[in-house]
């Protein structure tokens with residue numbers, strides 16, 4: 441009862457709460473004090489905004505369907521050839537750090553100096569530009585500095601992007617997310633063809649079980665280093681194909697040829713492995729077929 | 734009936750002043766594109782907020798599938814992108830929204846700058862706005878690693894080597910966000926925590942301050 445209210449108080453509360461009891465109806469606010477054709481935020485203005493927002497949202501959804509978010513191959517820390525690329529809005533910084541006077545011995549200028557000054561200036565802009573004037577053409581210094589910075593950022597971003605494209609061209613690299621989509625499309629087309637020829641639904645070879653998993657060929661392959669690329673479980677990784685299910689793709693003779701002479705990214709093992717060893721591995725790999733149900 | 738429910742709640746909690754404070758205000762002529770088309774520049778703040786809401790919602794759905802560890806992260810994103818119904822749309826919204834929000838925020842900042850709206854008495858709101866800007870960049874940076882593909886991994890390595898080159902503090906900063914000597918399991922969980930809990934928390938607090946100040950001071954007057 442310590443919180444109870446005395447009856448002689450002018451304000452009457454709802455129960456023992458601190459909410460004052462009102463008998464007033466909700467009075468609509470009066471905006472007549474504001475000049476110009478102002479309009480109530482809710483519902484008038486917000487309703488129109490929401491309609492525009494809905495149109496924008498639909499456009500945005502169409503974009504996400506037309507351009508799926510990219511995804512490359514799983515991160516491989518040993519991949520030395522990958523060309524690193526930050527998201528586009530960091531490119532201006534990335535490019536800045538490539539210039540001789542802001543990298544190497546002078547990197548402090550690049551990491552702290554220029555960005556530090558620029559961002560601090562932005563952060564405390566109201567305290568640097570203290571004049572009363574608001575129109576940008578009457579604030580030539582502030583406006584000019586801002587314009588110059590914007591132009592510099594756009595320029596650096598463009599240079600950085602062009603440089604990246606150039607590097608891709610030089611090294612003949614296709615960005616992984618594009619490569620991956622292409623492979624997926626090819627696989628889907630193949631599957632569609634197989635479907636037309638009355639074949640069964642395709643399975644990912646990595647999902648197939650190993651046939652005679654305890655065969656000595658497995659330890660031979662481990663010794664030869666095959667597993668480093670084709671993964672310890674032979675499910676493949678990144679752009680290296682799975683070896684599960686190879687028997688469906690290649691005959692034993694073809695397998696001997698691939699292992700002996702290599703093929704694209706696959707190194708030749710002639711000399712590293714004896715003919716008998718290659719034969720043994722190829723025999724076993726040729727057995728790796730999808731189970732017939 | 735709704736009026737009845739509203740009055741019942743209002744009698745107990747006195748919510749009318751609260752929502753009036755938030756919602757019931759006027760939109761002056763000079764910021765209303767219906768009257769002056771050029772006033773569309775005043776929409777960028779609202780658009781930034783709109784996309785921020787999309788980011789938060791799509792992000793919440795992403796975490797229903799995403800697994801923040803180095804073995805499963807990539808596989809879970811791959812699964813979401815290619816196997817889950819509408820997964821590609823949810824991920825697409827979050828991915829493209831992340832870029833769009835930066836664009837909108839940039840345009841909003843330029844609007845505030847070139848209309849001189851950061852001047853007295855709105856200095857504090859500008860500073861809060863810049864802090865939001867940095868938080869947004871931080872969200873972009875930490876989110877970039879999460880799919881754990883090569884692009885994510887090597888970009889983060891570059892970022893960390895840049896952070897490391899800061900004099901004196903560099904190595905400490907690197908250890909702090911890296912969680913060890915290499916970009917690995919620790920880095921991923923750290924980036925995940927920062928991306929999903931720390932920065933959004935900071936963002937919501939800052940946005941609260943931003944909107945509170947806008948409501949208190951009103952939008953800046955016509956030029």
Ligand code: HEM
Nearest residue numbers: 775778779781782842845850851858859862863866952953
């Ligand atoms: C998530 C990011 C942000 C959101 C959602 C946001 C939202 C808003 C909204 C809705 C307004 C009302 C006026 C308008 O729509 O233009 C506003 C005003 C303002 N914003 Fe932001 N903002 C964000 C970031 C920023 C940034 C990065 C800055 C600059 C450093 C900034 C500085 C300001 C200032 C000074 C005002 C008052 C302007 C005036 O009264 O004319 N905001 N903000």
